[in-house]
Amino acid sequence: MSPDPTAATSTTAATSTTAATSTTSTTSTTAVAFPSRQPPGYEWLPDEPRFDPRIHLQIEPPTSVTSLREFGYPADQIEQTATDVAVSAPFRIMSDEGAAVLLESCRRLRGFARRAGNRIEHTVRGGCYRSRFLRDLCLSADVTRIMSEIYGTAVAPHTMPVHLGHLNYEPTDVHEAVDKWHHDTIPLDFVMMVSDPNQLPGGQFQYFVGTKGEVAELAARGERPPTDRVVAPHFPGPGSAIALHGNMVVHRGAPLTEQAERITMVNAYVALDRSRADQSRSRDLMGVDDESHLYTEWTRHTAWRGAGRLTGLVESLDFGLTREQAIEHLEWAIDDVQSALDDLRAGPREAEHYER
Ligand SMILES: [Fe+2]
Incomplete structure (x- = not known):
């Protein structure tokens, strides 16, 4: 579960700033x-119970994880991603009392469910702006x-609150x-059963042990x-x-x-090391999420990505850069900013999936 060791020996511009862009302490979460105000x-x-980790959590770590390599991904693709972990075994997060409170809050949020593009009929996004418990x-x-x-690498809750506490019904x-x-449109997440999975007729969560490329060919x-x-x-x-390494596991x-009744909750995370690829696909959110907060969240996320890489350059570069290397470093540092600008200007598109 350790971070990809190949990054330290690569010769790309990204690598020369890897150490410096890991600017946030591994103890930071x-x-x-999260915004101090709700969107309009x-x-x-x-009348929700106040979340108390001593009462509502009962974290029991998973007994195993499976790697992207075991899914068939080559090393050159894995080294661009946040972690080499693909998926964990199921593990417990909530106590019985916590699971009961979460289920009740998610039932109350059902009234805000709507269609998310062409993939999911009933989903609640932005639930963390409505439920303090969530x-x-x-x-x-x-x-x-x-x-x-x-994941074997320091992560934090996703910088875009729209990706926190996503609910499917x-x-x-x-x-x-x-x-x-x-x-997924996000790099890392957990998928939690909110309603009782043992009472469900079908409706299992399933993943494919293979690569995105294989599913695209199928x-x-x-x-x-x-x-x-x-x-x-x-x-x-x-x-x-x-x-789940949601961006890599189909x-x-x-x-x-x-x-x-089938309710699941997906909570997204970002790796604090910003030298790796963003792995967030925000363009798919246009036309799905409320504009009252989507573009603010997207801009903050992009600024956070770019700031980390630029700060890494400030702190790591020494004399001796060639003109070409200077261009390479700066282009790499603003890569996510440029991509966001391209996506924002291009406008909405259908969310990607593998069923036609
Ligand atoms: Fe997903």
Whole structure:
């Protein structure tokens, strides 16, 4: 579960600033502070229990993790990503009492559910601007620490609050997948069972043991991931989760076999080491998330990425740069800013997934 060791021997511009861009202490659990004010139009749920980690958490680390290498990814792709971890075994995060409070809050948030693009029929985004319990759980330092341990690199709750506490609910049509085969718009996350997974008729969370490229080739032929390479992990109960390298592992919520309550929660994380790729695909959020906060969050995230890399240059560069190296360093440092500008100017597009 250690960070990719090849980064230290690479000769790219990125590598020369790797150490310096790991500017945040490994004990920090914050990248960008959660806003002190809610966006316009958002109200707190009244009368929620206050989140108390001593009462509501019962963290039991996973017994195993699987690596991206075991999924078939080559080293040159892995070294660009936040961690070589692909997925963990299911592990417990919530106590029984915490799981019960979370379920009740998510039931109350269901009234705000809506369609997210072409992938999910019923989802709540921005729930951490409505539920203090969900917000405090998703920002919990205890939960962040176990996620850092699992990933083998320091992480923080995602800089864009729209990616915190994402909720999926069962679709109206029982034959529809809860969420189609896809990889995430975020680098790292956990997927938590909010409703009781043992009461569900079908509707398992599933992931494909293979690469995004393999699933894209299958999709181009009109095929889905073969069942012998699909894993449906057993979740022991509500409040248990798996850690996921969401941007690299293709996964879905399978169809239910009969109508039932199915609620899952996805909480996203970013690696504090900004020398690796961003792995966030914010362009897919245009037309999905409220403009009242999306563009502010996206700009803050991009500024955080660029600031980390630029600060790394300030602190690490020594005499002797050539003109070409100067260009290479600066272009690398503002790469995420340039990409964000390109995406913002290009405008909305259909969210990527692997079902046609
Ligand atoms: Fe996902």
